[in-house]
Amino acid sequence: MAKYYDLVRGLHILAVIAWMAGLLYLPRLFAYHTRAEAGSQMDETFQTMERKLLKIIMNPAMVVAWILGLTLIWIRSRGYGDGVWGPVGAFLAQPWMLTKLAGVVFLTGWHHYLMVARKRFERHENTRSEKYWRMVNELPFLAAIVMVLAVTTEFGG
Ligand code: HEM
Numbered sequence: 124m125a126k127y128y129d130l131v132r133g134l135h136i137l138a139v140i141a142w143m144a145g146l147l148y149l150p151r152l153f154a155y156h157t158r159a160e161a162g163s164q165m166d167e168t169f170q171t172m173e174r175k176l177l178k179i180i181m182n183p184a185m186v187v188a189w190i191l192g193l194t195l196i197w198i199r200s201r202g203y204g205d206g207v208w209g210p211v212g213a214f215l216a217q218p219w220m221l222t223k224l225a226g227v228v229f230l231t232g233w234h235h236y237l238m239v240a241r242k243r244f245e246r247h248e249n250t251r252s253e254k255y256w257r258m259v260n261e262l263p264f265l266a267a268i269v270m271v272l273a274v275t276t277e278f279g280g
Pocket of ligand 1: 132135136139143188189191192193195196227230266267270271274275
């Protein structure tokens, strides 16, 4: 199994890129959507764009990123049997991996927050301002900076 590790890791990073692209784009659509009058052509267009972005790109990318990330952990746990790696528990307990997994929990929670926000736009119940959506848009990128530097530097490992 260990020989597939790098292939799975590469596919994992690709899924993460697609997921992050959606997490950074959807709040930007929300920001412009705040300018649209309820029921107008512009409102309908933004609703379609937001729904498609979430259902066609973001949801599948998040699921694939999770499946491949868990597969990497599983391969490592199998690899431990073959003496390729140390125990998976010790691997997951390293400061850099804990930092990364905390980021994963935040991004997954943020993804769900955006799903609820999209529904609110659909029901014309959004109360957040254009400035709010522009500001919070940076949060996933800040998380990604911490996570990518954690997994590449493996600090404290
Ligand atoms: C969704 C749940 C996720 C799980 C369970 C997960 C798990 C993992 C695991 C076990 C590895 C292998 C680490 C190693 O062998 O050194 C890995 C690699 C990686 N992950 Fe994730 N990950 C997830 C999401 C993410 C996210 C959201 C990002 C970025 C924002 C990310 C970025 C990376 C990168 C860049 C690598 C490659 C590290 C390297 O090759 O040095 N992952 N992931």
